[in-house]
Amino acid sequence: MGSARIAVIGTGYVGLTTGACLASLGHQVTCVDVDAAKVARLAVGQVDILEPGLEELVSRGLSTGRLSFVVGSRDAVADAEGVFLCVPTPMGAGGAADLRAVEAVIDEVADVLPAGCSVITKSTVPVGTAQRIRDLLGRTDIPVVANPEFLREGTAVSDFLNPDRIVVGADDQDAARWVADLYTDLSAPSVVTDAASAELVKYAANCFLAMKLSYVNAVAELCERLGADIASVTEGMGYDRRIGRSFLKPGPGWGGSCLPKDTHALVQVAESVGFDFSLLSAAIQENIAQRDRIVAKIAGAVGGTLAGARIGVLGLAFKAGTNDLRDSPALSVTAMLAAHGAEVTAYDPAVGGELPGMRVVDDPYQVAKAADAIVVLTEWDEFRKLDWAYIADIMHGDSVVDTRNLLDPTAIMDAGLCWLGLGRPRAG
């Protein structure tokens, strides 16, 4: 396909990545947001989110004239051939996805969309949303297409440009093909299907990943009780190609803006059609239990009682490579520590400012000062390179609880400290 005229509504990490990447594929893209200040910053190439490669792509898009930013959807869609909806779909009442932002956009643009222009959902929307948008639009000349994204925060640009697959669904197969063709320059298999199936692919994939992690966290717990080592267990499992080696690292629980929201939403969707998705509900419960177990492990490391204990926390973001704190397991753990009366001092290379229940510092060694225990909650590479002998000198206690199995246990032990990982034998 040649260059298509595209409008992207919403400039969060999904919308901005989609807009900048589609422009880099040669399309003419107008990105829209309601936040005028943000649009003004983007129009001069300033990107607020930490996403490798995104700022460069935005600058390139601006300088080639293929990418522009505006406030107000009506003008942006007036001559578009395709409109991508990338507005937030947060968790609403009872766990169901809140579609008010999507509905507001449809309401705003319904009467100005040119005939034949495709409306494409990119953010994760519940099964049935394409149909709902068709009903809201009330126009038979506008195809509605589901084209879910599979972008991870922190690798969104590379995930977009090197996808495992492109999934496109619509009841109008010509429209689905047109959207699939926007990506022809990317070498990836495409699944072209009906709208409901495309919508469900996204949930089924994210929920599968969440279940995989809950399973691994439970196996890690079992390893501790049985004297086995999760590192060898997952290595042995991962060579089985049916299982695969990725997404097998135990941690303080899965978080972020997607997996928690999508697991709840799918349980809710299943319930709405009379199906009790107890397998998925159990994975959600396991994720809560994991945080409780981490807190119990930290309590054990400081002699059994957290009241008055000084805990130094390394890492607050929900995973390394992002400054995103949404549904971060680290925040749940620190909140529980504070609720038990611990004094929490925390450092994260990408997070600053004030946060409730803790003192946030801008130097990892400040976290260690007089700490009874140090707890690693996010897998930032720089934590591996800390001077652990110096930390041993300035700490009060001697335990390092490594909930990401990130550090080298021998290095910690050699510094005279005791390393406590997840599902692995303690060192020191």
Ligand code: UGA
């Ligand atoms: C997730 C999916 O991986 C993407 O494919 C999807 O497109 C995205 O949601 C979305 O729906 O938009 P993301 O939320 O950015 O991406 O984060 P992940 O990298 O998947 O990590 C999710 C959580 O699992 C994090 O808390 C992470 O620390 C944890 N995790 C991941 C582990 O504990 N162990 C692992 O081995 C992998």
